[in-house]
Amino acid sequence: MPPDFEVSYLKIREFTSGIPEEPLCLSAFTVRTMIQAAGEITELWLAGNGTVGGRMRCQPAIQPGSGQYLQAYAPELPGCFSVTLFVSEQDKSDLLLAPPLPDGWRVGTRLVVRGPFGRGFRLPGEACRVSLGALEDAPYRLLPLIRQALAQQAMVTLYTHHPLNCEGHIPQQLPVAVEVLPLESLHEAVEWADFLALDVRLESISTLPARLNLLPGQHCPCPTQVLVVASMPCSGAAECGVCSVRTRRGWVLACKDGPVFDLNALEMG
């Protein structure tokens, strides 16, 4: 049995047999291969759009793949609920967290962290021209994939409105090997790249065909994966449906079946 499941199980038993007076933590009823860890915020920084990112120390170390997510909550902050976190950079137990983070988190805030969850990006080993596009937000969630692509000697282009190195005090800098291009020319990536990765909010999926100059119903000729950014409060434990994504094969859940999907699997109409 994965350790997280055992931990949750014991906590519920404590609750029902009368030990704790602290807020409860009963989640992770579903058996999954994930870790439960103790986290602590060690640094906060302002992103250019007014949101906050941060650095977290996490023991034991959790290593999400590109596009996978973590869930965390601060048990000492009343009224704070579990939030979805994406990691933009990692050095063993030291994780840089992509913005936005909850307002109440401060340096020293202790967290209960679980993960990794979900299906992340699958970068083909033979990809040598990799394009990435962040449609609404700054491309923090794509940074791990950029490093992965550079590590396999691929040429990398990034389409964004928010080049990271123009955003003031942020710890991340884009590697110089990455060519940054305006988002308006994202459709050119379809012709150039042999792998395309996109970061898009759930409510904006329908804008993808126009962004890529695709006709209604037309499949994208370039292998493309999409990180669908949605609230995933139950992280799959309850199938609550708030992160439901419409695909050509019906409704699926970003928290369990994603958050990364093949573009051609998505229903974008």
Next chain:
Amino acid sequence: MIDKDFLQDLDLRSPWVNAAGFLGFSPPIRKVDEEAVKLGDARHAEFPLGAFITNPVSSERRTPAEGRVILPFEGGFLLHTGLPNPGLSHVLTAHAHRWERSPVPVWVHLIGDVPHDIDRMVRRLEDREYISAIELGISPKAMPELALDLVMAAVGELPVVVSISLDRINEAWLEKLPALGARAISLSAPYGTLPGRDAGLVSGRLYGPAILPLALNAMRSLKKLGLSVIAGGGVFRKRDGEAMLSAGALAVQLDAVLWL
């Protein structure tokens, strides 16, 4: 006064149960629990809740709401999903075998706006020994006449628990429930409205510690009517739930705390 017969019917192992929608369609099955069940000794299973309540299930597939969203506010969050589910037939195909192996009683939470649909679903479930009760979710928008018709359609061989949002506790039709054969009322999260992320307002269920005072108040009001009540809403600490039990609740449903 606790309804002892009712508790016996439901075979509740502990007064703590999950609220519908917070743990999925079927319980996790641990090996130790499965073995206890196989040996006919389910009481030795270690599953820590008194019963497992399924996600809401409708007669046919329900797709997610167009404007599905979770919106935080001080003390909680608003959740609007549209209660998506694949419909009873698919749920049975995918989960009945897990219900059968469950170490605790399974209650199926049914939703519907047509009495005939509720009737059909309940009859399909009645011959399944591993289901202990029906929890009938009454939509906050259902008029009293319809709500009563839905309850009548649900009553049969299985005990029926009527789930209402705790903002409806003062409605007169609730007093008729015992006479119709409903065994208890369960209190579910109240409805509320918040400004959306864009223009306009969003309505949905409210969860979080801020709900607790409302839930305790609702609990007390219903007890005055002499109804058996399964309390819920805002329970984030053991003492919150114990206060509800002290006030006469048969059991306590846990909701958003399960997602921490």
